[in-house]
Amino acid sequence: SFPKQVRIVEVGPRDGLQNEPGPIIPTETKVELINRLAAAGVRHIEAASFVSPKWVPQMGDAAAVMAGINRQPGVTYSALTPNLKGIEGAIAAKASEVAVFSAASEAFTQKNINCTIAESLERFVPVIEQAQQAGIRVRGYVSTVLGCPYTGDIAPEQVAAVSRELLDMGCYEISLGDTIGKGTPLKAKKMLEAVARQIPMEKLAAHFHDTYGQALANLYAVLEEGVAVIDSSTAGLGGCPYARGASGNVATEDVLYLLEGLEIETGINLQSVVDTGHWITRELGRHNGSKVAQALGEC
Ligand code: HMG
Numbered sequence: 277s278f279p280k281q282v283r284i285v286e287v288g289p290r291d292g293l294q295n296e297p298g299p300i301i302p303t304e305t306k307v308e309l310i311n312r313l314a315a316a317g318v319r320h321i322e323a324a325s326f327v328s329p330k331w332v333p334q335m336g337d338a339a340a341v342m343a344g345i346n347r348q349p350g351v352t353y354s355a356l357t358p359n360l361k362g363i364e365g366a367i368a369a370k371a372s373e374v375a376v377f378s379a380a381s382e383a384f385t386q387k388n389i390n391c392t393i394a395e396s397l398e399r400f401v402p403v404i405e406q407a408q409q410a411g412i413r414v415r416g417y418v419s420t421v422l423g424c425p426y427t428g429d430i431a432p433e434q435v436a437a438v439s440r441e442l443l444d445m446g447c448y449e450i451s452l453g454d455t456i457g458k459g460t461p462l463k464a465k466k467m468l469e470a471v472a473r474q475i476p477m478e479k480l481a482a483h484f485h486d487t488y489g490q491a492l493a494n495l496y497a498v499l500e501e502g503v504a505v506i507d508s509s510t511a512g513l514g515g516c517p518y519a520r521g522a523s524g525n526v527a528t529e530d531v532l533y534l535l536e537g538l539e540i541e542t543g544i545n546l547q548s549v550v551d552t553g554h555w556i557t558r559e560l561g562r563h564n565g566s567k568v569a570q571a572l573g574e575c
């Protein structure tokens with residue numbers, strides 16, 4: 277059955293901006309985006325990524341972004357940390373939470389973080405240890421849960437196995453990434469059922485990209501199964517640099533509208549997010565990927 281409340285994890289400042297082509301987005305713009313989202317009532321914002329700037333140039337100012345945020349009480353400002361260098365940077369920058377990321381596909385893991393799935397998990401052991409010593413929670417991402425851009429179909433059991441390992445290593449929550457947005461509701465449901473046989477539903481999050489326009493339908497399917505954490509990106513910003521053709525995450529505005537219709541609470545003001553989406557897309561000279569934002573306009 278549907279949850280009564282959903283926690284939105286806004287990933288626009290990270291997943292949204294990491295893939296933005298063209299010049300490096302000014303640090304102040306990233307900071308303002310994060311501050312505006314917090315003011316709209318978003319309680320969990322993925323703010324930055326402590327990865328190699330050679331791999332993801334847009335995230336090269338992660339420390340400056342974290343330092344520039346006007347931190348609000350009760351808001352989690354999280355960051356991606358693929359290795360020890362990443363976690364050291366995130367702790368120094370006072371990230372309130374970090375995330376490690378692997379995938380259900382070997383080929384994708386190789387392209388994204390330059391190692392095998394097993395190596396990535398080994399690499400995360402000391403990362404999680406350091407985070408825990410610093411009193412910081414660790415989220416785990418599994419990418420390509422509904423398909424890989426290089427090898428196609430992914431067995432739900434493989435998603436379940438990697439998810440379970442991340443949980444056993446100490447991740448408090450597993451975010452299931454449809455990196456290339458290829459999934460459909462039935463597939464999403466079957467994948468979730470396989471994972472939920474290994475992991476309690478309340479520890480799972482849905483992270484769906486909207487490449488094929490299926491993200492909202494897929495979310496509806498997993499909400500019905502009880503998933504109560506959704507990753508989304510204001511104005512549908514984003515993509516993944518190592519997944520060709522991947523478009524942005526499902527738009528936060530569209531998810532909020534869907535949830536309001538289902539009478540599911542989020543604590544977030546939809547119009548404020550809509551305004552933020554119009555502002556950031558103007559700043560970036562980019563199309564607003566949210567249908568709801570286009571329908572509601574700006575206040
Ligand atoms: P590598 O080249 O194998 O690692 O990359 P390395 O240890 O040999 O390091 C290479 C260089 O990077 C060195 O610099 C390091 O110091 C530096 P050099 O000596 O050449 O000058 N370096 C770093 N610098 C800053 N921060 C760090 C860091 N680590 C190394 N943390 C590595 C391995 C993992 C570092 C690299 O592959 C990488 O950074 N990958 C990141 C890829 C990425 O960010 N992808 C997007 C995020 S995942 C995603 O979007 C999916 C998700 O949204 C879910 C979904 O949709 O499915 C989460």
Ligand code: MG
Pocket residue numbers: 291453455483485515516525
């Ligand atoms: Mg993503």
